[in-house]
Amino acid sequence: MKYKLNAARDVDxxxxxxxxxxxxxxxxxxxxxxxxxxxxxxxxxRELRADIKLWVVPCNCLECLxxxxxx
Numbered sequence: 001m002k003y004k005l006n007a008a009r010d011v012d013x014x015x016x017x018x019x020x021x022x023x024x025x026x027x028x029x030x031x032x033x034x035x036x037x038x039x040x041x042x043x044x045x046r047e048l049r050a051d052i053k054l055w056v057v058p059c060n061c062l063e064c065l066x067x068x069x070x071x
Contacts, residue, residue: 003027003056005049019048025067028059036061 003023005011012020019042023029029037029051036059042048 001058003052005052007045011045011048017043019043019045021048021052023056023059025064026059027056028061028064029055030057031055036063038063 006024010022010024012022014020021040021042023038027038029040031037038059040051042051
């Protein structure tokens with residue numbers, strides 16, 4: 001299974017030059033296997049898209065399971 005970016009839903013751009021990726025339920029960043037990171041900030045969309053290919057993996061933590069079960 002592979003995450004597909006939906007920028008309208010998943011990316012916040014509150015400040016110029018800051019792109020915050022909020023992964024939907026069922027996905028996490030795999031930077032650290034003990035850290036359940038679901039949100040990360042980037043300086044560019046190019047950097048954000050590159051990280052998605054390398055670091056976004058399925059997640060089955062309790063928070064994600066609750067989000068999937070109760071959308």
